Amino acid sequence: MTDNDFRRNPFHPRAVDEDTCLEQQIQHLLVAVEHELRSAPAGMNELSLIKVLQKPPWELLGDVVFSEPEKLYPVHFLLFHVLYRLRDQLSETGESLRISPLTIRIETQAVVGGEGVPDSVDTLRQFYLDLSQYRLPDEAIQQMMDDFWAGAPGQAPAQSETRQAAETLGFTAIPPDFPTVKQRFRRAVMRAHPDRGGKTETIQHLNQAFSVLKAHFRHSI
Template sequence: MTDSHSPINASYPGAENEDDCLEQQIQHLLVAVEHELRSAPAGMNELSLIKALQKPPWELLGDVVFSEPEKLYPVHFLLFHVLYRLRDQLSEAGESLTISPLNVRIEAQTVVSGEGVPDSVDALRHFYLDLSQYRLPEEAIQQMMNDFWAGAPGQAPAQSETREAAEALGFKSVPTDFPTVKKRFRRAVMHAHPDRGGKTETIQHLNQAFAVLKAHFRHSI
C-alpha cells in the first residue's frame, strides 16, 4: 500500500498491485482474527483485537493513532471488513459472529435459517464489505466520526451493544436517563486521562461506549 494512512504492517512481494496486496492482507487477517477470537470465548473489544493483531506472532497492523480519525478509520474499516467476511464464513459452519466495537465474539448460531437478519445489520454488512469505502477522503471520514460521536447513526444500537456500553462505563444495567450516563462518563474519562497515568486507548473505549448510549437515548425519545 502506498497510502500514508494504510494500517498494513506487511509487504507482499508476489502482489502485482495495491488491490492484490490488500487482499493478501485480508486473507492473513481472517486467519489471525479467527484464532484470537477462538482463544477468547467471552469475546474481545475492538481495541484489544487491534493490539493482538499488532503483536507477534501476527504483526499485521502498524501503529494506530487513536486521536486522529483519518488515521484510525482505515484500521477500523479493514478490521470490520474482515469481521463481516468471517461472519459469512462461520455461518456456513453453523456459527455466528457478534460484531460490535465493544465486543466481538464467536457463538453458536441462534437465528433459524430463512429468518434473515435485521435491515440495519444488512446495511452495516453492505458498507463494510464495500472496499471502496476503505479509501474515503479525510473530509468524509471526519464527518462520519462527527456524526458517530453526536449519536446520529441511522438506527438504534442493538440491546446487547447497549448493555455492553453500560458495563464499559461501570453500570450493572442500562441507566434510565442520559444525564446519569454523562456524569459517569466524565468521571471515567478523568480517571483514565493520560495525565493521571491512563491510556489514550482506554479513553477511546470509553468514547465508544458513550456514543452507543447516546445513540440509544436519542432513539428512545
C-alpha cells in the same frame, strides 16, 4: 502524486498494486481473526483484537493512533471488513459472528436478523464489504466521525451491548436517563486523560461506550 492522491484514484497503478497487497493482508487477517476468536469463546472488544493482531505471531496491523480519526479509520475499516467476510464464511457451517466495537464473538447458532444472516438487509455489512470505502479522503473520514459522535441515525444497540457499555462507564445497571450518562462519562474521561497518567485507548473505550448509550436513549424516546 501524493499518497492521498492515489488513494482517491483507484485506477492509478500504485492503487492497483496496493489492492493486491491489501487482499493478501485481508486473507492473513481472516486466518488470524478466526484463530483468536476461537481462542476466546467469551469474545473480545475491537481494541483488544487490534492489539492482539499487532503482536507476534501475527504482526498484521501497524501502529494505531487512537486519538486521530483519519489514522484510526483505515485500521477499523479493514478489521470490520474482515469480520463481515468471516461472518459470511461461518454462516455456511451454521455459525455466526456477533460484530460490534464492544463485543466480537463467534456463536454456534445463527443470530436472527441483520446481525447474523448475510443475505438480510444489513447496511453496515454493505458498507464494510465495499473496499472503496477504505480509501476515503481525510476530510470525508473526519466528517463521518463527526456525524457518528453527533449521534447520526442508526439502529438501536442490542440490550447486552447497552449493558456492557454501562459497565464500561462504571454503572452496575443501565442508567435511568442520558444526563446521568453524560455526567459519568465526563468524570471518567477526566480520570483517564493522558495528562493524569491515563491511556488514549481507555478514552477510546469510554467514547465507544458513551456512543452506545447515546444511541440507546435516542431510540428509547
